[in-house]
Amino acid sequence: MMNEGMNSLDYEARVDRLREKMEKEGIGLAILYERSNVRYLAGWRQNTTSFSILFITQDGLVHMVPKLDKKAVENECWIDPSDIYEIPDNPMKKYKDIIGEEYNSIDNIGIESETIFNSRLKNIKENIGCRFSDVQPLIDSLRIIKSPAEQELIRGGALAISEVMTEIIDAAEIGMKEKDLTAKAKMLMDLKGGETYSFEPFAMSGKNSWLPHRTSTDKKFKKSELILVDMGLIWQGYCTDITRTFTVGELSKKQIDFFDAAYEAQKEAKKKVRPGVKAKEVHERAVEVFEEYGLSDYFPHLTGHGLGYDIHEAPIIDEKQEIELKPGMVVTVEPGVYKEGIGGARVEDMLLVTERGHEELTKTERKLI
Amino acid sequence: MMNEGMNSLDYEARVDRLREKMEKEGIGLAILYERSNVRYLAGWRQNTTSFSILFITQDGLVHMVPKLDKKAVENECWIDPSDIYEIPDNPMKKYKDIIGEEYNSIDNIGIESETIFNSRLKNIKENIGCRFSDVQPLIDSLRIIKSPAEQELIRGGALAISEVMTEIIDAAEIGMKEKDLTAKAKMLMDLKGGETYSFEPFAMSGKNSWLPHRTSTDKKFKKSELILVDMGLIWQGYCTDITRTFTVGELSKKQIDFFDAAYEAQKEAKKKVRPGVKAKEVHERAVEVFEEYGLSDYFPHLTGHGLGYDIHEAPIIDEKQEIELKPGMVVTVEPGVYKEGIGGARVEDMLLVTERGHEELTKTERKLI
Numbered sequence: 001m002m003n004e005g006m007n008s009l010d011y012e013a014r015v016d017r018l019r020e021k022m023e024k025e026g027i028g029l030a031i032l033y034e035r036s037n038v039r040y041l042a043g044w045r046q047n048t049t050s051f052s053i054l055f056i057t058q059d060g061l062v063h064m065v066p067k068l069d070k071k072a073v074e075n076e077c078w079i080d081p082s083d084i085y086e087i088p089d090n091p092m093k094k095y096k097d098i099i100g101e102e103y104n105s106i107d108n109i110g111i112e113s114e115t116i117f118n119s120r121l122k123n124i125k126e127n128i129g130c131r132f133s134d135v136q137p138l139i140d141s142l143r144i145i146k147s148p149a150e151q152e153l154i155r156g157g158a159l160a161i162s163e164v165m166t167e168i169i170d171a172a173e174i175g176m177k178e179k180d181l182t183a184k185a186k187m188l189m190d191l192k193g194g195e196t197y198s199f200e201p202f203a204m205s206g207k208n209s210w211l212p213h214r215t216s217t218d219k220k221f222k223k224s225e226l227i228l229v230d231m232g233l234i235w236q237g238y239c240t241d242i243t244r245t246f247t248v249g250e251l252s253k254k255q256i257d258f259f260d261a262a263y264e265a266q267k268e269a270k271k272k273v274r275p276g277v278k279a280k281e282v283h284e285r286a287v288e289v290f291e292e293y294g295l296s297d298y299f300p301h302l303t304g305h306g307l308g309y310d311i312h313e314a315p316i317i318d319e320k321q322e323i324e325l326k327p328g329m330v331v332t333v334e335p336g337v338y339k340e341g342i343g344g345a346r347v348e349d350m351l352l353v354t355e356r357g358h359e360e361l362t363k364t365e366r367k368l369i
Numbered sequence: 370m371m372n373e374g375m376n377s378l379d380y381e382a383r384v385d386r387l388r389e390k391m392e393k394e395g396i397g398l399a400i401l402y403e404r405s406n407v408r409y410l411a412g413w414r415q416n417t418t419s420f421s422i423l424f425i426t427q428d429g430l431v432h433m434v435p436k437l438d439k440k441a442v443e444n445e446c447w448i449d450p451s452d453i454y455e456i457p458d459n460p461m462k463k464y465k466d467i468i469g470e471e472y473n474s475i476d477n478i479g480i481e482s483e484t485i486f487n488s489r490l491k492n493i494k495e496n497i498g499c500r501f502s503d504v505q506p507l508i509d510s511l512r513i514i515k516s517p518a519e520q521e522l523i524r525g526g527a528l529a530i531s532e533v534m535t536e537i538i539d540a541a542e543i544g545m546k547e548k549d550l551t552a553k554a555k556m557l558m559d560l561k562g563g564e565t566y567s568f569e570p571f572a573m574s575g576k577n578s579w580l581p582h583r584t585s586t587d588k589k590f591k592k593s594e595l596i597l598v599d600m601g602l603i604w605q606g607y608c609t610d611i612t613r614t615f616t617v618g619e620l621s622k623k624q625i626d627f628f629d630a631a632y633e634a635q636k637e638a639k640k641k642v643r644p645g646v647k648a649k650e651v652h653e654r655a656v657e658v659f660e661e662y663g664l665s666d667y668f669p670h671l672t673g674h675g676l677g678y679d680i681h682e683a684p685i686i687d688e689k690q691e692i693e694l695k696p697g698m699v700v701t702v703e704p705g706v707y708k709e710g711i712g713g714a715r716v717e718d719m720l721l722v723t724e725r726g727h728e729e730l731t732k733t734e735r736k737l738i
Contacts, residue, residue: 045584047569047571047583048568048569049568049680049681050583067669067670068581068583068669069581069583071579071580071581072581072582072583075580075582076582113487113488114487114488115487115488116487117483117484117485117486117487118480118483118484118485118486118487118490119482119483119484121487179559182559183560186555186556186559187555187556187559190548190552190555190556191552195584196569199416199417200416200565202416210440211440211441211444212438212440212441213444214416214419214437215416300436300437301436301437312418
């Protein structure tokens with residue numbers, strides 16, 4: 001039932017690596033609801049209105065899915081159809097029935113501590129047990145390093161989004177609405193073969209861009225303003241992300257200098273991306289450059305983030321992160337500045353950390369066009 | 370700072386109605402995270418990667434938003450800018466500081482019990498209090514009845530999605546991929562003026578449709594198969610939803626009879642939609658029709674759902690729902706059947722419950738085309 005692409009990702013090996021980590025931490029059972037965790041381990045691409053529950057023990061795997069999706073999951077997911085169940089009114093009671101005597105050996109339960117819904121945790125407490133550990137850090141430690149097969153996939157996605165960005169910059173013209181440019185971006189992402197978008201893409205221009213205003217509006221592009229487009233497509237499950245700043249007319253010296261600061265901060269921060277460097281050092285370098293330009297007060301966000309089955313995942317690149325970069329991590333670098341009367345400027349690329357430094361995955365021209 | 374459209378929805382009056390209900394239930398403070406609740410009450414359209422927290426007391430309103438969005442929210446949201454704060458590391462400690470002495474009068478805290486994240490609830494418990502009530506039913510009781518201004522908006526959205534569906538049925542042809550048809554659907558939804566999509570739209574055809582498989586694939590449309598397209602656009606925040614079943618070739622007598630069952634079940638279920646009828650009675654009528662066709666085993670889902678700022682909201686229409694329909698409710702009616710060797714068939718419309726019956730909001734031809 002597996003196609004080649006699925007096979008090369010080897011979902012079962014991922015589950016086995018998670019089991020090793022669970023054993024070390026004394027976690028007997030992991031109960032997972034997060035869509036990206038489910039996709040990483042079960043390989044199921046859900047409809048956006050759906051959800052599923054994955055139960056993992058040393059010897060067992062149970063996947064509960066909505067009745068409506070059950071047959072599709074049996075056909076598409078690597079997990080044995082006999083381990084796929086319909087989500088009942090009380091999923092935890094059902095799970096206890098399924099595992100039978102194995103239940104007695106389960107002590108510590110691994111949950112997604114940050115994001116699990118209160119009502120779901122209650123259902124676990126009332127039926128299975130009350131000793132919990134956070135299992136998300138164990139899954140993150142797997143997901144943060146992309147395998148060669150994943151790197152190859154992400155490389156393809158980054159190339160596709162780079163091509164879309166190049167077309168979008170060409171398509172922008174005076175009088176066009178922000179909304180219409182992002183509608184075109186979506187269509188191009190679809191045509192390139194994206195599953196869907198990493199997030200709702202947006203264009204922000206002129207008076208909208210300094211806030212910053214992260215949704216496209218009916219505002220039309222004018223001569224003499226900075227236009228910023230941020231978007232990403234999902235490529236066989238993997239999120240991509242790119243930002244470019246450009247114009248459709250003439251810019252003032254002030255605007256050009258402003259863009260140069262963002263361009264320079266990104267260029268310098270990228271130079272820091274290599275194994276052994278702490279994530280916060282990449283951020284600090286961007287801040288330093290903005291300080292030189294006297295613009296550090298106008299840089300209100302992080303410098304970058306990891307991405308994979310989630311658009312924002314480990315490692316985060318901001319002032320707090322002590323984590324060291326390692327080969328196989330994929331991160332964005334995207335320092336930006338936003339100032340009233342000038343606008344917003346940001347350049348964002350996806351970088352793969354390699355043994356010796358990094359590989360730039362997104363390719364669109366970065367200089368002001 | 371308000372435009373006409375925002376004003377006509379009167380967010381402040383919604384907050385006041387919620388306050389009345391909170392007072393009756395003895396809820397001193399409501400803490401809200403759900404995007405659709407925040408949009409309903411604060412009127413802020415968030416980027417998909419963003420989130421915010423709304424705190425409501427009898428006299429106060431505090432809106433915490435990400436640093437990056439703060440200026441945009443101050444410009445776009447009806448709430449006084451002095452009540453808008455940046456989300457800090459510990460939002461609940463910050464809130465306690467903001468309200469000062471008012472804190473002493475807060476006893477019972479209203480939370481979104483079902484969906485609140487465990488970690489967020491913990492943050493509330495550790496800083497503010499431990500007596501909770503579920504506030505979602507109070508908000509649902511407001512959201513379930515659409516005001517005349519909301520009805521007018523939803524009517525516009527339903528008309529727009531009807532037009533998109535008509536174009537999509539025309540555009541489908543033999544040899545076209547499911548994915549390419551939904552890419553076209555997305556583009557048309559954007560061009561019609563949708564903010565984005567209610568959910569990832571999908572087309573399912575032939576061997577994919579009986580599972581049912583709720584994502585579009587690379588499968589090409591063939592002669593002699595049923596094609597089902599389900600989609601919705603978001604119209605100024607309000608979700609729309611429509612499904613049609615059609616073909617690009619010739620169908621067998623078996624397939625035509627199968628479609629007729631779905632068509633008939635929907636037609637009969639719709640006749641039930643009027644004030645005073647219980648939601649479950651609408652579902653039961655659909656089941657009855659499928660029973661007459663000997664197909665009730667192949668109807669794996671609900672008959673319909675309410676929709677508004679969420680694609681699935683109250684009232685749900687399935688076998689369990691005792692709730693009575695009332696004027697101002699907007700629901701879908703969409704019974705469907707899926708059978709191996711034949712395919713899937715479903716017709717879905719949006720209905721507004723009126724004083725005397727209902728108004729059909731979606732207009733696309735329903736008969737097999």
